[in-house]
């Protein structure tokens with residue numbers, strides 16, 4: 001079979017591959033601590049599951065509008081207007097099966113061949129993958145540990161050209177857990193106004209932030225028109241398998257993105273949208289408790305990792321990942337991640353799974369129990385001391 005040339009440009013998300021390798025090891029009887037996958041270990045809160053079951057009983061089993069159920073879009077717009085200060089109404093919202101399709105659809109709708117897309121490196125691998133796939137030109141913006149993995153405004157300005165069409169932001173950030181400083185967000189906004197590019201602001205971890213208030217760039221004057229806010233239910237409500245996300249964008253763009261939905265998925269499952277509406281309008285105390293638990297786990301991870309020889313660890317302000325610097329171990333990231341899985345039974349990701357500038361780092365997800373996190377760090381430490389002998 002021959003495949004279209006474009007398939008050679010499509011990347012992947014290594015987390016799923018490492019998970020498969022870890023599961024294969026488990027099938028041979030080995031025990032593995034899973035710190036590779038970015039999904040909450042909590043169950044979806046009961047009231048949300050009940051809302052889905054009730055919606056099925058009520059007959060939400062048919063096709064719905066491509067852009068999403070009007071009432072659900074309305075609820076999203078009201079909450080994001082009130083809580084994030086984003087000027088929007090239901091017409092600005094498109095609901096999708098997971099948040100990932102928003103990346104795909106927005107780039108398909110906006111970018112011509114050769115248009116430049118600025119994206120964070122290290123960063124979520126799908127940004128670069130999709131940009132390449134559709135023949136746009138991905139241009140990395142390096143996030144550096146000595147700048148707390150914040151975006152460097154000087155570098156951003158230097159990399160803007162007449163072909164720059166889109167900047168991708170992600171705060172809180174996967175894989176570093178960094179949160180953009182408010183002055184950085186203001187600086188980016190000024191550059192976007194001056195150079196007229198669009199911003200895809202991936203805010204999927206916005207509710208998992210440990211200090212300060214989340215600042216959406218779309219809330220700044222004049223920015224809502226040029227920003228697409230990507231958000232969803234996977235992380236905040238522990239709903240990864242449900243596939244529910246959305247984008248908030250300029251109305252004309254929303255029409256195009258809805259048309260891409262018509263051409264691909266038709267619509268997002270309607271009973272799942274009802275569950276999403278219940279999630280947003282129901283009690284939020286379980287979510288707050290989950291965030292507090294993540295905070296305690298972050299503290300444990302940062303302290304535990306920093307105590308290992310050759311490892312130092314930036315203390316992240318959001319999401320549920322740590323991104324320790326492992327250069328002091330003398331091993332390249334890819335090799336260390338492989339050995340940790342095979343010899344120490346700890347599954348994690350090489351920093352290079354998030355771009356070339358992830359070399360020297362590992363990504364560990366702390367969406368796992370305290371007990372397993374302690375075990376993972378202990379086994380990591382034992383592995384390093386055996387190697388040092």
Ligand SMILES: Cc1ncc(COP(=O)(O)O)c(C=O)c1O
Nearest residue numbers: 038098099100124174232234245
């Ligand atoms: C930064 C970032 N954006 C988007 C997504 C995709 O989320 P969803 O499960 O809603 O498609 C993820 C999932 O890992 C993520 O880490």
